[in-house]
Amino acid sequence: MSSLFLFSIISKYVYSCIFAPMNLEDIKTVKKLLSTPQKIVIVPHKNPDGDAIGSTVALWHYLKNIGQDATVVSPNDFPDFLKWIPGNESILNFEKENSQSKNKISEATLIFTLDFNHLSRIGQMQDYLNNVVAEFIMIDHHQAPADYAKITYSDVSMSSTCEMVYNFMEYLNDTDKITPEIATCIYTGIMTDTGSFKFKSTTSRTHRVIADLIDKGAQNTEIHHQIYDTNNSSRLKLLGIALNNMVILEDYNTAYITLTQEELNSCNYKKGDTEGFVNYGLTLKGIKFAVIFIENSEEGIIKISFRSVGDFSVNQFARNHFEGGGHDNAAGGKSDLTITETTERFTKLLENYKTDLI
Numbered sequence: 001m002s003s004l005f006l007f008s009i010i011s012k013y014v015y016s017c018i019f020a021p022m023n024l025e026d027i028k029t030v031k032k033l034l035s036t037p038q039k040i041v042i043v044p045h046k047n048p049d050g051d052a053i054g055s056t057v058a059l060w061h062y063l064k065n066i067g068q069d070a071t072v073v074s075p076n077d078f079p080d081f082l083k084w085i086p087g088n089e090s091i092l093n094f095e096k097e098n099s100q101s102k103n104k105i106s107e108a109t110l111i112f113t114l115d116f117n118h119l120s121r122i123g124q125m126q127d128y129l130n131n132v133v134a135e136f137i138m139i140d141h142h143q144a145p146a147d148y149a150k151i152t153y154s155d156v157s158m159s160s161t162c163e164m165v166y167n168f169m170e171y172l173n174d175t176d177k178i179t180p181e182i183a184t185c186i187y188t189g190i191m192t193d194t195g196s197f198k199f200k201s202t203t204s205r206t207h208r209v210i211a212d213l214i215d216k217g218a219q220n221t222e223i224h225h226q227i228y229d230t231n232n233s234s235r236l237k238l239l240g241i242a243l244n245n246m247v248i249l250e251d252y253n254t255a256y257i258t259l260t261q262e263e264l265n266s267c268n269y270k271k272g273d274t275e276g277f278v279n280y281g282l283t284l285k286g287i288k289f290a291v292i293f294i295e296n297s298e299e300g301i302i303k304i305s306f307r308s309v310g311d312f313s314v315n316q317f318a319r320n321h322f323e324g325g326g327h328d329n330a331a332g333g334k335s336d337l338t339i340t341e342t343t344e345r346f347t348k349l350l351e352n353y354k355t356d357l358i
């Protein structure tokens with residue numbers, strides 16, 4: 001056997017492991033499930049972002065339109081900058097509409113979990129989902145999926161769960177059922193998860209999907225405006241504090257930002273206000289690793305976001321040191337130490353990564 005031939009077999013195998021479209025058997029199973037009336041609950045992760053809300057609400061529209069009984073139940077509230085998404089008003093908040101949410105979950109025959117792959121990502125809701133009879137369908141692009149779903153559509157090469165929801169509808173031969181509302185939801189999630197189509201996960205296919213969504217009624221300029229032009233003076237003031245606090249560690253091509261609870265309070269902090277702050281570190285020339293540490297007195301922890309450019313895997317870094325994880329270039333984590341102790345520990349850890357970062 002020639003080595004070239006062997007190489008082509010191995011690379012095909014590796015390719016099929018990394019890039020994982022839904023297999024035919026799973027597509028058949030989904031078609032069969034959706035050909036009979038189901039009671040469906042769709043769940044995003046806790047503290048849902050644009051991709052989590054976009055994908056769950058897009059799927060909700062689609063399932064309703066094909067005659068299914070469907071409800072989105074979110075583990076908690078979602079940020080104001082998403083509160084214009086068509087259909088967002090139908091989302092049940094598990095924390096605030098607890099008994100209604102529990103009823104929907106206990107009656108469910110089918111549960112979709114979107115944009116996460118481990119039930120620990122849904123907080124208190126986990127206890128209820130562990131004990132249901134419903135079958136699970138997971139659609140997600142994070143690494144290391146857990147094994148709780150009957151159907152696992154997991155593909156870490158995907159830009160977003162929203163792009164996967166588009167694929168999901170394509171697998172079911174239903175892209176002609178994409179309404180302007182669905183197109184808007186999917187567009188929003190792809191846009192927010194790709195940093196407006198600039199992250200490495202953005203492929204030519206992503207752009208083809210986006211083009212089709214515009215053809216199907218997504219108002220792209222309006223969506224950008226709704227998501228990004230929502231600053232108020234207190235959020236801009238908070239950004240000012242964050243940038244002022246930025247520490248640049250040139251030896252490690254790393255920049256980090258800290259925000260204490262007191263600083264947040266001084267700017268009337270609301271959930272979502274610090275969205276995107278971490279990315280400012282990466283706009284510095286030469287910086288490969290950017291981090292933000294945000295104190296949360298209520299939970300008694302420091303919440304951490306990690307971003308990188310290039311090969312440095314923040315997913316691994318967050319998993320190894322800060323009880324978190326995510327993607328290669330974007331991940332989250334937490335620390336039980338004080339904010340000063342946390343940044344000290346972080347800076348010390350960097351010594352072990354010097355060769356990866358220079």
Ligand SMILES: [Mn+2]
Pocket residue numbers: 051052115141159160161193
């Ligand atoms: Mn996502």
